[in-house]
Amino acid sequence: MRATWSAVKQLICAAAVFICAAAAFCLTRLPVFAQGKAYELYDSANSSGQSEVTKFPLLHKLTHLTAGESARYTGDRKEELAARYRATLIFCENVAGVENCYYYSPLLGDPVDLGGRLVNLHIAVNAEQTVAGTPLIFGGC
Numbered sequence: 001m002r003a004t005w006s007a008v009k010q011l012i013c014a015a016a017v018f019i020c021a022a023a024a025f026c027l028t029r030l031p032v033f034a035q036g037k038a039y040e041l042y043d044s045a046n047s048s049g050q051s052e053v054t055k056f057p058l059l060h061k062l063t064h065l066t067a068g069e070s071a072r073y074t075g076d077r078k079e080e081l082a083a084r085y086r087a088t089l090i091f092c093e094n095v096a097g098v099e100n101c102y103y104y105s106p107l108l109g110d111p112v113d114l115g116g117r118l119v120n121l122h123i124a125v126n127a128e129q130t131v132a133g134t135p136l137i138f139g140g141c
Contacts, residue, residue: 032108032134033071033081042068042138051138070133077130078123090117098126108134 033039039057043050043064054060057069078101082089087103094100103121104111111118112135120135131137 032069033132036071036073037129038072040070040072040139041066042070068133068135068138070131070137070139073130073132074128075130076125077132078125081123081130081132082121085121087121090114090119098124100124102136111135 035055035057038053039055040051040053041057041060041064043052043066052060060066061069078099081087082101082103085103085105085107087105090102090104092099092101101123102114102117102119103123104118105121108120111120113119114136122133122136124131124133124137
């Protein structure tokens with residue numbers, strides 16, 4: 001009887017360890033941004049790689065290695081997003097009616113080197129919407 005109870009306790013302990021590990025893995029794969037009009041995930045570290053617009057970013061991130069992600073929002077949300085991620089502005093540029101601002105945030109993942117400056121948050125704003133991406137937005141606003 002004692003041997004059976006000991007085996008059951010070991011099985012329960014092993015199951016608890018497995019459940020905790022699975023939960024920790026899921027937490028590391030949570031989407032970075034709040035769901036906006038559209039959520040896009042990049043499966044490659046360059047803009048020529050595959051991307052997918054999805055309504056279920058967590059499911060995609062659990063089944064694919066992603067190199068970046070972005071979300072689209074209605075209106076100008078630049079200041080709100082920069083504050084949410086405690087981001088430091090690195091530089092901004094205006095191109096074809098789109099203001100592109102590049103930031104570094106201690107809350108986000110690995111940065112990329114952009115002209116000798118480390119960036120891991122890119123926020124683009126035009127007349128209708130804001131797009132936030134990490135480490136950069138692949139595509140346009």
